[in-house]
Amino acid sequence: MMCRQVRQELIACWGSTDELEAAAVEHLRVCEACRIEAALLRETRVLLHSLPAEHAPSGLTKRVVARIADEQQPAGWWSRLAAWFVPEGSPAWARATAVGVAIALAAVGGTVLYHGTTSPGPDQAIIATTVAGGAQLAIGQQEIEDLMVRHQTLELTQPLADDPGVHLVMYTSY
Amino acid sequence: MSRLGRRAAIAVAAAVACSFALAQIDDPLEILRRCVSARGAVAFAGVRTVVIFEGGQKVRGVEQQMHCQAPHRMRIVVVAPERETGRMCLMDGRVHWEYDPGAGRAVLAQMPPPERVLQRRLEELDRIGRTMRLQYCGIETIAGRPAHVVKVYTPQGLPVKKSWVDTEHWIALKTQQFDSHGQVRSSAYFTRITFSPTFTPGTFEFEPPPDCAVIEASRAPERMSLAEAEQRAGFRAARPRYLPAGYSFQDDRVAVISISGGPALWLPFSNGADIFSLFQRAGAGPTDTLRHGRSITWQDGGYRFTLLGSLSTAEMQRVKTSIRP
Numbered sequence: 001m002m003c004r005q006v007r008q009e010l011i012a013c014w015g016s017t018d019e020l021e022a023a024a025v026e027h028l029r030v031c032e033a034c035r036i037e038a039a040l041l042r043e044t045r046v047l048l049h050s051l052p053a054e055h056a057p058s059g060l061t062k063r064v065v066a067r068i069a070d071e072q073q074p075a076g077w078w079s080r081l082a083a084w085f086v087p088e089g090s091p092a093w094a095r096a097t098a099v100g101v102a103i104a105l106a107a108v109g110g111t112v113l114y115h116g117t118t119s120p121g122p123d124q125a126i127i128a129t130t131v132a133g134g135a136q137l138a139i140g141q142q143e144i145e146d147l148m149v150r151h152q153t154l155e156l157t158q159p160l161a162d163d164p165g166v167h168l169v170m171y172t173s174y
Numbered sequence: 175m176s177r178l179g180r181r182a183a184i185a186v187a188a189a190v191a192c193s194f195a196l197a198q199i200d201d202p203l204e205i206l207r208r209c210v211s212a213r214g215a216v217a218f219a220g221v222r223t224v225v226i227f228e229g230g231q232k233v234r235g236v237e238q239q240m241h242c243q244a245p246h247r248m249r250i251v252v253v254a255p256e257r258e259t260g261r262m263c264l265m266d267g268r269v270h271w272e273y274d275p276g277a278g279r280a281v282l283a284q285m286p287p288p289e290r291v292l293q294r295r296l297e298e299l300d301r302i303g304r305t306m307r308l309q310y311c312g313i314e315t316i317a318g319r320p321a322h323v324v325k326v327y328t329p330q331g332l333p334v335k336k337s338w339v340d341t342e343h344w345i346a347l348k349t350q351q352f353d354s355h356g357q358v359r360s361s362a363y364f365t366r367i368t369f370s371p372t373f374t375p376g377t378f379e380f381e382p383p384p385d386c387a388v389i390e391a392s393r394a395p396e397r398m399s400l401a402e403a404e405q406r407a408g409f410r411a412a413r414p415r416y417l418p419a420g421y422s423f424q425d426d427r428v429a430v431i432s433i434s435g436g437p438a439l440w441l442p443f444s445n446g447a448d449i450f451s452l453f454q455r456a457g458a459g460p461t462d463t464l465r466h467g468r469s470i471t472w473q474d475g476g477y478r479f480t481l482l483g484s485l486s487t488a489e490m491q492r493v494k495t496s497i498r499p
Contacts, residue, residue: 016237016254042221042237042254143433144466144480145281149391150431150440151451151482153270153283157291159210159299160326160335160447162349164263165238165250166362168272169224170484171467172234172258 001027006034015041202308202324203299205339210295212344214246214267214288220317220367221253228486230357240364241371246288247378264380271380280382283391302326302446306334306420314338316347317364326447328420332356335447343369351447353486354418360484395429395440403428407437409456412477416496418489420445443483450483450490452497475499 001023009024015038020028028035152167199205219241226234237254246267252258260275267288273280285291302308311323321338328334333356338348348363382388404410407430413423421443429440431453438455455478464471469482470490477499481490 014254014256016235141464141466144464144469144471144482145389146392147433147451147453147480148467148469148482149272149281149283149389150394151449153285153391153394154442154451155449155483157286157294157298158444158447158449159295159302160206160337161449162351162360162362163213163248163250164265164270164272165222165240166224166349166360168238168250168252168261168263169226169234169236170360 003027003031003034006031007037010034010038010041014044015039199322199341200310202310202326203303205310205322205324205344206299206308206326206337207296208344209337209339209346210299211292214242214248214292215244216343216345216369217243217371218343218345218367218369219371219373220364222362222364222367224360224362226360227353227358229488241373241377243371243373243378249378262380264378266378273380273382273386275383278383278385279387279389280380281389281391284393286394298446305329306446307331311336313341317367319347319367321347328445330419332419334420334445338363345369351484354420354489359486392431395431397427397429400425400428400441403430403439406430407439409439409454409477411439411441412454412475412479412497412499413441414443414452414493414496415498416492417443418445418485418493421448421450424449448484450481450485450493452493453480453482454478454499470494 006020006024006027009020013020028038148171152164152171155161155167156164199208219239221237221239224236224238225232235255236252236258239251239253241249246265248265249262250264251262252260257276260273262271262273264271264273265285268285270283270285271280272283307327307329309325309327311325313320314323315321316338320341322341324337324339325333326335326337332354333352335352336350337346339345340347345367347367349361350358351360353359398406400411411428417423422445424442424444427442430437431440432438433453433455436455436457438453441452441454443450443452456476457478458473458476467482468484468490469480471478471480472494473479474497479494479497481494481497483490485493
């Protein structure tokens, strides 16, 4: 492997040899210049992460999420229904007439087809079950995370246990 | 005696004294005792690599920057790989923070008083000295520093832990934990360390960012015998029939905790270096087996079980299968 290729890989992983492929690791073993390059990159990263963290202004996330929600909010049912019958850009009176006719037709059709049942359709039932299952799963995960913290606290009291930094890596899902 | 001669004599005496001091400390239990006592009592800063293995294959590797200030202040921050940078844990002796910026989450846990933890660890270590096999393996160099090498085995000869302990400051410069097949399960080693650190103000302080979810962990419960815990919980514990080599049930350290308003038994199993927990509560939950991090949760015979710890996935499964309520 050439020095140039190895250095490109080193830049991608900030000089950490843990993520390099075997050929690059072998190259580092014999090339001092690249080893120095790797050490400098690691040092740079450590210095960067030594800087105190800058916190985002209070409420930034909420404001950004709210803005995204606003921008993604679908148009009202009136506009969507009108757009279905009449092309975008048509005069307002044409769109209003189209919606009025559609509502009238739907009312007549609904009366004819009504069978007297108000139970949710099968699709609705499936959606309800899925939501309940998801909530149950989320509660289950919260519960397990609480147990995980309890367990780690106990583990730290073991005489030969590693410090919390090792647990930080050990107990991350992968 | 000439000045040169005196200097030579002093140098020889110092070398002899030094080698005598090193030669005196080759008792593995004493080295581990000093290592346990040094945690939180010695200031240092360094960079280390932590690698996790599964079945002998590397599955994760991170680089961490570590700062320790006596007494009991510690800050460990992940600095590589990029996707995990900024994850950290911070301790001041009583409070333990774990912060994950990617998840926007910080977990706050109250720790028992450090003096009590140290006393407990030293007592347990003496027990390990009686029940496990300890071996002194000489001196090796880690991060440019000489380190005593100590290995801990089960009575059957299976390795549990290997430690490289600094000969001067008694801090573990490298550790390896082994799984129940004798393969390395985790390895943590310093690549750079200084025992004359300077800390910038605020190094050991942590304020969760405004939009971060803060989760407060439950306090440590009272520990008791299995019989007493079963009586308090109102049901019998289902214990695994299979335990990985070197592990035993800590029958005097059982606890009853509350999960979703109901009592749950907490059974710990330890080999001295590692511990895994089995939680058992009555009642229904999701019928599917749920895997989350290093845990398995399942439902059997009217009970819900959660098994969690640093065992390999295969060992977790084997322990799970051996539990019959």
